[in-house]
Amino acid sequence: MKLLRVTQARIDLDALQNNVETVRAWAQTELMAVVKADAYGHGAPAMMHYMLGMGVRHFAVASLNEAVELRRRNPTGNVLILGHTPDALLPEVAACGAAQTIFSLHQAEILSALGGGAKIHIKLDTGMHRLGFSPDEKSMEEVERIFALPGIEIEGIYSHLALKDEESDLRQFALFTAFTEEMEKRGLHVRYRHICDGIGNYRYPRMHLDMVRPGGAFYGFNELPGLRPVMTLRSQVASLCRVPAGEGVGYDLLDPAEHDRVIATLPFGYSDGVPRNLSHGVGHVVIRGKRAPIVGLMCMDMCMVDVTDIEKVAEGDEVFVFGGHELALTFPQTASLCNMNRNGVQSGIARRVPRVYLRGGRVVEIRELT
Numbered sequence: 001m002k003l004l005r006v007t008q009a010r011i012d013l014d015a016l017q018n019n020v021e022t023v024r025a026w027a028q029t030e031l032m033a034v035v036k037a038d039a040y041g042h043g044a045p046a047m048m049h050y051m052l053g054m055g056v057r058h059f060a061v062a063s064l065n066e067a068v069e070l071r072r073r074n075p076t077g078n079v080l081i082l083g084h085t086p087d088a089l090l091p092e093v094a095a096c097g098a099a100q101t102i103f104s105l106h107q108a109e110i111l112s113a114l115g116g117g118a119k120i121h122i123k124l125d126t127g128m129h130r131l132g133f134s135p136d137e138k139s140m141e142e143v144e145r146i147f148a149l150p151g152i153e154i155e156g157i158y159s160h161l162a163l164k165d166e167e168s169d170l171r172q173f174a175l176f177t178a179f180t181e182e183m184e185k186r187g188l189h190v191r192y193r194h195i196c197d198g199i200g201n202y203r204y205p206r207m208h209l210d211m212v213r214p215g216g217a218f219y220g221f222n223e224l225p226g227l228r229p230v231m232t233l234r235s236q237v238a239s240l241c242r243v244p245a246g247e248g249v250g251y252d253l254l255d256p257a258e259h260d261r262v263i264a265t266l267p268f269g270y271s272d273g274v275p276r277n278l279s280h281g282v283g284h285v286v287i288r289g290k291r292a293p294i295v296g297l298m299c300m301d302m303c304m305v306d307v308t309d310i311e312k313v314a315e316g317d318e319v320f321v322f323g324g325h326e327l328a329l330t331f332p333q334t335a336s337l338c339n340m341n342r343n344g345v346q347s348g349i350a351r352r353v354p355r356v357y358l359r360g361g362r363v364v365e366i367r368e369l370t
Contacts, residue, residue: 003354004368007235007268010324011042013050013359015228019218020054022226027201029208030192032058032080034215036066037347041273042219042231043355043367045073050357051218052077060213064089067098078155080121084131094118099155103132105142112149121156121192122146124179126172128162135179140186147188156192156211157183161200169200173207198222216343221331229330232323233274233349237287237315239265240307249304250296255280261308264292266319269301273349274321277338279303286320286328287313 024031033056039047048059048070061067062083070079079098090110093100099119102108111118122143125132133139147154159176161169173195180193193209198217200207202224216222220229243249243263248256266285270276275283279298284291285305292305307313320328335342354368 003356003366004370005267005352005354006238007233007266007272007321008354008356009041009349010232010234011046011355011357012228012230012232013357013364015220015230016047016050016218017054019220019227019230020051020056023198023201023212023214023217024055026205027208027212027214030058030211031056032060032194032211032213033218034060034082034197034213035070036060036062036082036215037343038066038351040216040219040343041347041349043357045070046355046357046365046367048074048077058211060215061098064093064096064098067093068096071096071098078119090114090118101131102146105145108146108149108152112151115151117151117153119153119155120146121158122154122190124157124159124176126159126175126195127168128160130160132159135175140179140182143183143188144186154190156190156194158192158194158211158213161195161197161207163197163199166203169204169207173204198224219346221342221346223332229323231331231346231349232328233321233353234324235266235268235285235319235321237264237307237313237317237319238267238302240313240315241265248296250299252297254297255295259308261306262313263295263304264307264313266303266305267301268321268353269299269303271300271350272353273345274298274303275334275338275340275345275348277340278334282337283329283334286325287317289325289327291327 035044038044058078060080060082064085067079067081081098081100094114094116101123102120103123123132176195192211194211196207196212198214201212220227243261245259248254276298278294281293284293290310292307295306296304331346332342335345352369357365
C-alpha cells in the first residue's frame with residue numbers, strides 16, 4: 001500500500017512484544033490491556049489484534065463506540081467499557097458483546113431485562129470520586145440485589161488507584177478488599193477483582209488480585225524499567241527557503257534573527273497532534289543527525305524549523321519528530337516542555353497521521369485515513 005502522507009507514526013511491534021512480556025512478568029496474573037483513546041494513539045483495533053496474538057485476552061475502552069470499533073476487527077477477546085453508557089444505549093452494549101461498567105442498580109436492571117446474558121463489572125469508588133458505588137452497607141445491599149437479577153453475568157468488580165502516594169493507595173486497597181471480602185462472606189462471587197493500572201502493577205505486587213489493567217505501560221512511555229517506546233513520529237522536509245536577517249517566519253512574522261537563515265517547512269502541524277507550545281524554539285526536530293529548532297508559530301498543518309547550521313539539507317530528508325533518534329524529543333519530554341500530560345500528547349496524534357506497523361523492521365500493516 002502506498003502512503004498518502006509522508007508524516008507517519010511508526011508502531012514497533014517488537015517493542016510491543018517486549019512490553020507485554022515485561023508487564024506480564026511483573027503481574028503474574030490476568031492482564032487487561034487498556035486500549036482507550038485509540039490505544040493511546042497507536043490504533044486500537046490493530047493493537048488489540050496483535051496483542052491477542054501475544055496472549056492478552058482482555059481489553060478495556062472508555063466508551064461504547066470504542067468497543068464497537070474493536071469488535072469490527074476482533075470478534076474474539078473480552079472487551080470492558082470503563083465509562084458510563086446512557087440507558088438508551090445499553091442494548092447496543094449487549095449487542096456488541098462488551099462488558100459494561102455498572103455503578104447503579106438501575107442500569108443493571110435494564111441489562112437484566114434484555115435477557116441476553118449481558119456481562120458487567122461493578123465499579124467501586126474507593127477515593128477518586130469519579131464513578132462507582134461507595135464502599136458501605138447501602139451499596140452492599142444494592143450489589144446483593146444486582147446479583148439476584150436474572151439475565152446478566154457479573155464478571156468482576158474493580159476500582160482505580162488515585163496514585164497520590166503510597167499511604168492513600170494502601171487506604172484505597174484496604175477499602176476495596178474489605179468490601180470484596182464481605183461480598184464473599186455473603187456468597188457474592190466474582191471471577192475478577194482488579195484495582196491496579198500499569199503503575200500500580202509495578203509498584204504493588206500484593207494488589208494484583210485476579211487482574212491488572214495496564215495502559216501506558218504497554219506502549220512504553222511511562223518510563224518504568226524494561227519498557228521500550230512503541231511509537232515514533234517521523235516526517236520529511238517539504239520545502240527550503242532563505243530568510244534575510246531581520247525578517248520573521250509564519251503568522252505574525254515572529255522570531256526574526258539578526259542573520260540570514262535557511263528555514264525548512266515540514267508537512268505537519270498542531271492538528272496532527274504536535275503541541276503548538278513547541279513553537280518559538282521550545283521544541284526541535286532532528287534532521288541529518290542534528291537538532292533543528294522549531295521557529296515562528298506552529299501552523300495547523302505545517303511548521304518551520306531553522307536548518308541554517310545543518311549542511312546539505314534537501315527536500316525529502318527524513319525528519320524525526322518524536323523518538324527514533326537519540327536527539328529527538330520523546331513523548332514524556334514533550335509533555336514536560338509543554339506542561340501537558342504525557343498520555344495526552346501521545347493519544348493526541350491525529351487519525352489523519354498514518355499508522356505504519358513494523359515487525360523485524362518490515363512493514364506488516366498500514367492504517368491510513370482514506
